[in-house]
Amino acid sequence: MTRARWTVLVGRLAGQDIQQIFRRSRENFGLDQAQRYRQLIRDSITALHEGPAALGSRPMPEISPGARILHIGRKGRRGRHLLLYRDAGMNRIMIGRVLHDAMDIMRHVPDEGDWT
Numbered sequence: 001m002t003r004a005r006w007t008v009l010v011g012r013l014a015g016q017d018i019q020q021i022f023r024r025s026r027e028n029f030g031l032d033q034a035q036r037y038r039q040l041i042r043d044s045i046t047a048l049h050e051g052p053a054a055l056g057s058r059p060m061p062e063i064s065p066g067a068r069i070l071h072i073g074r075k076g077r078r079g080r081h082l083l084l085y086r087d088a089g090m091n092r093i094m095i096g097r098v099l100h101d102a103m104d105i106m107r108h109v110p111d112e113g114d115w116t
Contacts, residue, residue: 008048009093011115014083017098022083040079040099043071045073048095052087060084063109069100084108 009016018041025034047054048070057070066087072079076116079099094109 005049006051008045008085008087008095009092009116010045010095011097011110013110014095014098021049021098037079039109041072041081041083044070044079045095048083048085048093052085052093059106063106064112067096069105072098088115 018038020109021036022034025037025054029037043078052066052068054061057068060067060069063084064086068085070083070085072081072083081104081113082099082101084093084097084099084105085093096115099105099108109114
């Protein structure tokens with residue numbers, strides 16, 4: 001029996017976060033590094049297609065029921081950002097934010113209507 005793959009949705013704020021991360025990476029480290037980092041973020045998002053309990057993820061029930069974080073470092077490469085996401089039901093995962101690991105996560109949790 002095969003497991004159903006999850007659909008991963010990137011919310012509006014998370015999409016803005018990714019654009020800002022790419023822009024700042026390009027300005028500070030150059031286009032090649034920015035593209036590699038953007039791919040690292042994409043790879044982490046792709047890992048969520050296996051389900052919300054992706055390897056290396058952590059539950060964050062203090063944020064909201066079903067909320068989790070996943071550090072974008074994958075395959076021995078460490079990034080400085082976290083995906084903040086939750087199980088949106090019906091085999092869907094909603095990414096609410098992509099935050100730098102030095103940020104206070106609780107200050108940047110999307111309001112209930114801003115997860116989408």
